[in-house]
Amino acid sequence: MQLIDGKTIAAQIKAEIAEEVRQIIAAGGKQPHLAAILVGHDGGSETYVAGKVRDCEECGFKSTLIRFEDDVTEETLLAEVRQLNENPDVDGFIVQLPLPRHINEHRILETIDYRKDVDGFHPVNVGRMLIGLPCFVSATPFGIVELLHRYNIETSGKHCVVLGRSNIVGKPVANLLMQKSQPGDCTVTVCHSRSRDIKKYCLDADIIIAALGVPGFLKGDMVKEGAVVIDVGTTRVPSAETKSGFRLKGDVEFDEVAPKCSYITPVPGGVGPMTRVALMKNTLLAGKKSIYGA
Amino acid sequence: MQLIDGKTIAAQIKAEIAEEVRQIIAAGGKQPHLAAILVGHDGGSETYVAGKVRDCEECGFKSTLIRFEDDVTEETLLAEVRQLNENPDVDGFIVQLPLPRHINEHRILETIDYRKDVDGFHPVNVGRMLIGLPCFVSATPFGIVELLHRYNIETSGKHCVVLGRSNIVGKPVANLLMQKSQPGDCTVTVCHSRSRDIKKYCLDADIIIAALGVPGFLKGDMVKEGAVVIDVGTTRVPSAETKSGFRLKGDVEFDEVAPKCSYITPVPGGVGPMTRVALMKNTLLAGKKSIYGA
Numbered sequence: 001m002q003l004i005d006g007k008t009i010a011a012q013i014k015a016e017i018a019e020e021v022r023q024i025i026a027a028g029g030k031q032p033h034l035a036a037i038l039v040g041h042d043g044g045s046e047t048y049v050a051g052k053v054r055d056c057e058e059c060g061f062k063s064t065l066i067r068f069e070d071d072v073t074e075e076t077l078l079a080e081v082r083q084l085n086e087n088p089d090v091d092g093f094i095v096q097l098p099l100p101r102h103i104n105e106h107r108i109l110e111t112i113d114y115r116k117d118v119d120g121f122h123p124v125n126v127g128r129m130l131i132g133l134p135c136f137v138s139a140t141p142f143g144i145v146e147l148l149h150r151y152n153i154e155t156s157g158k159h160c161v162v163l164g165r166s167n168i169v170g171k172p173v174a175n176l177l178m179q180k181s182q183p184g185d186c187t188v189t190v191c192h193s194r195s196r197d198i199k200k201y202c203l204d205a206d207i208i209i210a211a212l213g214v215p216g217f218l219k220g221d222m223v224k225e226g227a228v229v230i231d232v233g234t235t236r237v238p239s240a241e242t243k244s245g246f247r248l249k250g251d252v253e254f255d256e257v258a259p260k261c262s263y264i265t266p267v268p269g270g271v272g273p274m275t276r277v278a279l280m281k282n283t284l285l286a287g288k289k290s291i292y293g294a
Numbered sequence: 295m296q297l298i299d300g301k302t303i304a305a306q307i308k309a310e311i312a313e314e315v316r317q318i319i320a321a322g323g324k325q326p327h328l329a330a331i332l333v334g335h336d337g338g339s340e341t342y343v344a345g346k347v348r349d350c351e352e353c354g355f356k357s358t359l360i361r362f363e364d365d366v367t368e369e370t371l372l373a374e375v376r377q378l379n380e381n382p383d384v385d386g387f388i389v390q391l392p393l394p395r396h397i398n399e400h401r402i403l404e405t406i407d408y409r410k411d412v413d414g415f416h417p418v419n420v421g422r423m424l425i426g427l428p429c430f431v432s433a434t435p436f437g438i439v440e441l442l443h444r445y446n447i448e449t450s451g452k453h454c455v456v457l458g459r460s461n462i463v464g465k466p467v468a469n470l471l472m473q474k475s476q477p478g479d480c481t482v483t484v485c486h487s488r489s490r491d492i493k494k495y496c497l498d499a500d501i502i503i504a505a506l507g508v509p510g511f512l513k514g515d516m517v518k519e520g521a522v523v524i525d526v527g528t529t530r531v532p533s534a535e536t537k538s539g540f541r542l543k544g545d546v547e548f549d550e551v552a553p554k555c556s557y558i559t560p561v562p563g564g565v566g567p568m569t570r571v572a573l574m575k576n577t578l579l580a581g582k583k584s585i586y587g588a
Contacts, residue, residue, distance in 0.1 A: 106427065123421030130420050130469070131461050133400065157490045165472050167425050175424070175469070178459050178484045187495070189483040190472045196451045201481070
């Protein structure tokens with residue numbers, strides 16, 4: 001069994017990005033610039049955005065944080081999005097989710113210029129991903145595919161079972177892994193809350209991507225010998241062993257499953273760090289105008 | 295075994311559309327208007343477009359056919375697309391594919407205003423379909439889902455095996471059937487040219503959607519008793535029994551498979567007529583501004 005070390009891979013990728021940014025700037029190019037809109041003071045969102053700002057520093061990007069209070073109107077937010085769309089210095093930007101209830105999230109996301117949509121949530125990027133065209137791939141699917149790539153895990157012709165059909169993980173990663181690409185070329189099965197006999201599909205799987213958000217869902221008796229298991233779950237569960245009183249638990253019952261696997265991601269330290277670096281990768285692509293041109 | 299009669303269902307839908315158009319016009323509303331761009335004189339394309347014009351007449355739509363010769367430049371075609379985007383009388387339009395090689399098909403399709411993209415090929419419509427938002431669904435996936443709906447075929451929790459991963463059938467229909475919707479809520483497996491042991495997946499399937507384009511691919515010994523089989527294949531094969539010297543053959547070895555099925559579509563007369571009526575349905579939705587508003 002080999003542990004997939006997302007933390008180390010993410011650090012490597014970040015170093016690669018920082019090196020490329022140094023070269024771009026040394027050659028007189030433009031420093032990539034990521035902006036983030038943060039609404040309100042949700043603890044999780046604060047932490048995520050602070051992490052993104054720090055990541056930008058480490059990558060050599062310029063970053064701008066734009067804050068609004070919880071009671072911001074949809075119109076004000078849309079106006080800010082339009083301003084960022086038109087600001088030539090901003091290469092990419094994100095609107096940190098979730099947004100307050102009175103704001104139509106889809107409307108905000110669809111107003112972002114897809115050429116600056118480094119979160120990859122705009123329908124143009126989602127659609128191009130399905131079609132197989134160059135696009136900004138969203139963070140978690142990018143992280144998963146990149147881990148498979150960096151560990152040289154063979155995917156072609158393998159049966160990949162995706163547990164979960166969310167818009168941010170299950171559906172996009174299923175679509176990526178069925179593409180005529182490398183990693184890709186998998187036979188893909190998507191299971192979800194309405195699926196029957198999930199165990200049967202899992203037992204047949206060469207690769208399992210667990211993204212149900214149900215801690216410890218995947219047990220040892222649901223996995224065949226030699227499987228590759230990617231755990232996307234990150235549920236806070238109470239813990240007596242940590243200062244905070246909780247710890248992150250994945251969708252996989254790690255102790256039971258790991259001994260049977262050829263490769264497995266831990267939680268934390270697997271997919272998580274990769275999702276963070278995905279935004280940096282997309283910001284670099286946006287800065288270089290690699291996907292949609294100038 | 296019940297034969298799924300796409301021809302009759304398509305005629306019903308067309309009659310429903312025509313009735314709705316009569317009511318719209320009687321109430322002083324605008325007659326829906328579909329435009330089609332046809333490049334060159336490819337026999338298949340000529341036939342398809344002529345059929346679309348005829349369907350428009352039967353539905354009570356206005357239709358406009360715009361023709362270009364094979365040597366039309368991409369710029370001229372893009373200019374025409376932009377003109378149709380801006381023409382307020384045109385509710386929806388299509389560019390008949392395939393286009394000559396010197397023209398970038400994706401560029402043409404992405405220039406179409408997604409609010410008039412009644413073929414449903416624009417990334418915005420593809421992306422919104424994946425996300426589960428209202429959109430123009432492309433013809434064949436629409437036709438398949440509508441057949442399942444009109445025959446009240448239970449899909450929730452069923453295992454649906456999709457054979458093929460094309461952008462116009464396999465991938466979109468897989469995404470539609472895994473959605474939290476009705477029809478939908480299937481456990482979906484997508485198999486393709488790189489899949490191993492397709493027979494194993496098929497034998498486990500409650501619903502098989504065969505869209506590989508390999509005539510007679512699905513044999514009797516690959517289907518379990520009671521399965522629902524949707525045959526999307528339409529390959530021309532030589533035939534001594536027809537005047538033209540050929541006939542359409544599906545991806546399913548019908549004589550072997552049909553006796554085991556609870557439902558099966560014939561070729562021709564199954565999915566085919568439904569794909570034609572899908573364009574009419576989308577044109578009606580475009581005329582009513584049902585999806586993207588005024």
